[in-house]
Amino acid sequence: MKLSQGVEWGLHVATLLALAPAGQTVRRDALAGHYALPEAYLAKHLQALTRSGVLHATPGPRGGYRLARAAADITVLEVVEAVDGAAKPFICQEIRQRGASGLSPEECRRPCLIHSVMNDADEAWRSSLREVTLADLVAGLPSRIRRRNEKLMADAAS
Amino acid sequence: MKLSQGVEWGLHVATLLALAPAGQTVRRDALAGHYALPEAYLAKHLQALTRSGVLHATPGPRGGYRLARAAADITVLEVVEAVDGAAKPFICQEIRQRGASGLSPEECRRPCLIHSVMNDADEAWRSSLREVTLADLVAGLPSRIRRRNEKLMADAAS
DNA sequence: CTATTACGGATAGTAGATATCCACGATTTG
């Protein structure tokens, strides 16, 4: 079980965009340069975030990305699911129906308990991530670093 | 983020072994045949479960596997970690220290908040799995199926 | 000693994540 590194990129970039002046777009190369990320690959994750409604993209000169909503309305879970997908990590293959002791479909109307336990754990994980917003991440930054990044974002206006 | 299918195998097999008469070993081919699993590959997961102290393996004629401890003392988390590894799914690469706005090491004495949030969620997941034992999984089986598998395990004695 | 059974290393195949590039379309500026 491993999360893709794109999740880390998405969370840092979204937090950064939350520091830009309201409504201002930031170009992709500025975002990539800020964390020394490969721009071409970051683009894929930014596309996913845009499709999921976390970011808003503006094409053309003076275009770029901004948050699609207020930072307080975007949860960490949304960013994670946009980049990594929302599929459940445990894929029940119903092996109880196979083999020597294969259960009949009638005996499997109730979902597999193992499946339920794994899904409950997944829901606990998601709930935990749903309780934190981008505004919380911004608020947690040391104020010195926050001011510094705010200035860099303001200067990134084309 | 995806869990390996070996986790499902491990949980089903461990639950099955919890139904065997106390102290009795069950051969690997019986376990594999029970769920129509490829025996050679299942062996890898059984080895991991043995190394982790979840199962006890006995070599030689009339050998096989049994639970290393009472079913009530083995948590689902132990089985999952034995098969899938205990590594945290979020690997923080400290991208805040890289690129144009790279923070100095002194500015990073406090752990990255994003890292903390992801680790908290992971801990919520683990806690959820730690609260369920193999005895709970056995207790959740419909009694008809439970009796059937108990009989099959008893008959599997070599 | 011999048959049985698990252990562990070597070896492939496969799927998904990582990474890059380019043609296309949309938009703003002049």
Added chain:
DNA sequence: CAAATCGTGGATATCTACTATCCGTAATAG
């Protein structure tokens, strides 16, 4: 309108981890 800018999405290549199998070794019961 024309040119420059910028995001979109498809094609492609590489790398890693999971899936899967085989075989020689070690240990044990009879």
